[in-house]
Amino acid sequence: MKRQSVLIPNRGTIALDIIQSMRSMGLETILLFSPEDAGSLPVKLADRSYKFFASRPEDSYMDLESIMEMAVDLKVDFLHPGYGFLSESPELADQCARNGIGFIGPSAKVLQRCRDKIEMKNTARGMGIDTMAHSDIITSPLDIEFVSPEMKFPVIIKPVTGSGGHQIRLAEFRRDAQDKLQQMLKRDSIQQDGVFLEEFLPFAHHIEIPFLRDADGNLLILPEIESSIQRRFQKVFQESPSMNIGDDLRQSMMHNTRRLVEELDYVGLGYVEFLVEKAEAFFLEINPTIQVNTLIPEVHMLSNFIKKQFVLSRGEKLHDVDGVRIIEPRHNLILVSLNAENPHDAFRPSAGKVSDFSHYATIRNVFKTSLFAGAEVSSIYDPNIGKILAFAVQRENAINDLRQFLNTILVRGIHTNLIFLKKLLESPELQRGETIIDFLNLRFEFNKRPRSDQEVELAAALLGAAFHVENRRKNYKAQLERMKQPNLLRRILFGR
Numbered sequence: 001m002k003r004q005s006v007l008i009p010n011r012g013t014i015a016l017d018i019i020q021s022m023r024s025m026g027l028e029t030i031l032l033f034s035p036e037d038a039g040s041l042p043v044k045l046a047d048r049s050y051k052f053f054a055s056r057p058e059d060s061y062m063d064l065e066s067i068m069e070m071a072v073d074l075k076v077d078f079l080h081p082g083y084g085f086l087s088e089s090p091e092l093a094d095q096c097a098r099n100g101i102g103f104i105g106p107s108a109k110v111l112q113r114c115r116d117k118i119e120m121k122n123t124a125r126g127m128g129i130d131t132m133a134h135s136d137i138i139t140s141p142l143d144i145e146f147v148s149p150e151m152k153f154p155v156i157i158k159p160v161t162g163s164g165g166h167q168i169r170l171a172e173f174r175r176d177a178q179d180k181l182q183q184m185l186k187r188d189s190i191q192q193d194g195v196f197l198e199e200f201l202p203f204a205h206h207i208e209i210p211f212l213r214d215a216d217g218n219l220l221i222l223p224e225i226e227s228s229i230q231r232r233f234q235k236v237f238q239e240s241p242s243m244n245i246g247d248d249l250r251q252s253m254m255h256n257t258r259r260l261v262e263e264l265d266y267v268g269l270g271y272v273e274f275l276v277e278k279a280e281a282f283f284l285e286i287n288p289t290i291q292v293n294t295l296i297p298e299v300h301m302l303s304n305f306i307k308k309q310f311v312l313s314r315g316e317k318l319h320d321v322d323g324v325r326i327i328e329p330r331h332n333l334i335l336v337s338l339n340a341e342n343p344h345d346a347f348r349p350s351a352g353k354v355s356d357f358s359h360y361a362t363i364r365n366v367f368k369t370s371l372f373a374g375a376e377v378s379s380i381y382d383p384n385i386g387k388i389l390a391f392a393v394q395r396e397n398a399i400n401d402l403r404q405f406l407n408t409i410l411v412r413g414i415h416t417n418l419i420f421l422k423k424l425l426e427s428p429e430l431q432r433g434e435t436i437i438d439f440l441n442l443r444f445e446f447n448k449r450p451r452s453d454q455e456v457e458l459a460a461a462l463l464g465a466a467f468h469v470e471n472r473r474k475n476y477k478a479q480l481e482r483m484k485q486p487n488l489l490r491r492i493l494f495g496r
Contacts, residue, residue, distance in 0.1 A: 003028050006104070007074065008046070009067045010082030012370045013386060014290070015042035018080045021306035023047070027078070032070060034060040036378045041370045050074075055380060061085040068095045078102040078313075080306070084382065087289040088115060088163055104306075104313045106268040106288045113264055114288045115161045118196055123263065124283040129256050132275060132282045135197040141181040144174060147197060155197040156233075157181060159190045163287065165233030166382075170200060202438035204277040205244045206230070208287070209257045210297040212305075214312055215267050218321040221254050222297040223329040225271075228435045229424075231347070236440075237424060238335040240296045243395070243433035245276055253281050258324060260286065268312050269294070269305055275437075295366060295389050296333050332395040334402050336424075338369065338386035340377045342415035343446065351379035355413035364398075365390050365405045377414050385416070395433075399425055420446055 005028040008018050019029045019042060031046035036055035043049045050070060052060035060066075062085050071079055079096050081087040081104075093108035105111070114120060121131045135147045137160055157169045157180055169184060171177035177197065185191045210222040226242035227235040245253075257272040260283075271291060273284040290305065298305050312318070341347045354375045361367050369386030371377075377385065388409075390402035403425045409418060424430060429443040436443065 004077040005030055005074070006078040006080055007032065007071050007076040008080055008082065009061055010085060011037050011040065011042060011061065011381065012384070013368050014082040016045065016370055017368065018082060018306055019046050021304055022080070022310070025307060025310065030074060030076060032067060036380060039376055041372060041375070057085065057381065064089065064092055064095070067092070068099070071096070071101055072099055076101060078104055078310070080104040080309070081289070083289050083291055084164065090115060102313055104309050106266060106270065110264050110266050111288055114286045117158065117160055117285050120285055121283065124260060127259060127263065129259070129283050130280065132284065133199045137194040137196055138181060139185070139191065139194040141178050141185065144178045144181060151197060152199050153177070154200045156200045157184060157195050157197055159193065159195050161193040162189065165230060165235070168233040201275060201277050202442060203436045204275045205242065205435065206437060207242060207245065207253065207274045207276050207281070208271045208293070209253055209274070210269070210271050210294070211257055211261060212269050212308055212312065212318060213261050213266050214318045214321070215315045216317055217262070218318050219258060219261065219324045220318055220321050221257060221324065221326045223300055223327060224250060224253065225293055225296050226435060227293065228437050229430070229439045230437065231440055235293065236337060237430070237435070238293050238296065239395070240300065240333045241329045244435065246279065249276065249279055249281055254326060256283065269309050292337065292384065292387055293335055295368065295387055296335055299333055299366065299389065299391055300327055300329060331391040331393055332398045333389060333391045334398045335387060335389045336402065336421050337384055338388055338421070339383040339417045340385045340414050341383045341417055343417050343420040347417070349379040349383045350415035351377055352414045354411060356410060357412070358410045360408040361405060362401065364392055364401050367405070371411065396431065399431060
């Protein structure tokens with residue numbers, strides 16, 4: 001009997017997770033990789049690997065035609081898209097269905113509905129669920145003139161379709177919004193479907209409700225995740241459960257999660273996102289894929305969610321779930337993202353060869369990464385190179401454990417945001433749970449790197465030179481003033 005196979009058109013940590021999970025279920029793992037990732041760990045560990053012709057995302061991991069051509073030629077049984085890239089593409093799910101390939105994720109119909117953020121907001125609002133104030137679809141910078149004057153600034157500008165915080169922009173006022181719109185709408189992928197404005201609440205909390213639902217309608221709801229602390233709308237620090245919501249609001253969000261997924265007839269893993277301010281929860285969107293933070297509900301459940309995705313995609317039932325089951329948290333979980341970027345240089349992505357890599361984890365730490373000594377890190381993809389989790393019964397113990405673990409990580413050859421993460425965990429505001437959307441601007445200051453001796457000497461020399469020039473300027477000005485005094489020439493010539 002032929003061994004069933006799964007195609008993985010993805011990279012990095014998520015590709016490793018899928019390879020390990022699917023192999024443990026007896027499937028052959030087949031990886032598609034770009035030339036940039038030829039020496040990566042997923043390529044080394046997959047049963048078989050095939051290379052794209054180019055490295056740019058558009059020509060590799062987001063090239064739907066090439067991926068489907070390989071899937072059909074290789075006669076694979078399943079395809080797991082991972083996260084990012086084409087993971088939320090209804091076209092990919094539809095093509096898989098048309099070619100008899102099991103898509104490990106929600107159906108194309110569900111992905112299509114989740115893809116349109118404004119349509120999902122309209123659906124939620126029609127069900128009596130509160131949503132954030134937002135504009136209609138904008139396809140031209142001139143459309144800003146037609147945005148209601150009641151729209152409060154600042155706002156965030158979001159693509160109507162697609163995922164990823166890297167595409168979101170903040171605008172402080174209308175003129176700023178018009179400039180940002182002009183930049184964003186130059187991209188063909190964004191211009192096609194348009195963007196919309198949404199009110200920005202800097203003191204709000206970003207809450208996600210993870211869930212699993214089977215084809216019989218049985219629903220498993222996991223403890224909420226707060227992912228308020230973000231840099232450029234990319235999640236930096238996440239924790240579960242949240243300190244900033246009460247039981248009534250928690251139950252309300254879980255109830256609305258149930259209503260929304262039933263309305264969509266959603267089957268699989270997903271996340272319903274809310275923004276919480278002043279004990280009010282506003283629906284944002286549904287993320288219909290596995291996420292970087294899926295590690296959090298996995299640890300809550302002590303279960304592998306990639307395997308659960310696979311089981312649900314085949315129409316099987318959830319184990320030990322009859323109707324609706326809500327998992328209560330037994331620990332506090334903290335998750336941070338390790339990125340290849342230089343925090344002392346405006347977080348510029350860092351590329352190069354990892355010359356040395358080591359760490360030491362305890363029983364209460366989880367570190368998932370594709371790094372190894374000798375690995376080549378590229379700057380053309382997302383800079384995330386790992387996710388690090390710590391858990392404990394008490395929140396402060398989880399934070400302390402994570403701080404201790406970060407001190408054991410050694411990465412040489414590239415820059416990482418380790419120093420930034422360490423500084424973040426030392427923040428008194430974070431330790432008190434004052435985690436808000438605009439935390440990094442309003443509650444946290446990341447000190448610049450200390451200057452070297454040579455830089456200190458140069459700065460002192462420049463300061464001395466500036467002082468000397470300023471002193472000469474003042475003396476010259478004083479001399480000019482004296483020249484203007486009456487009888488000055490006579491006193492100079494005759495001494496009287």
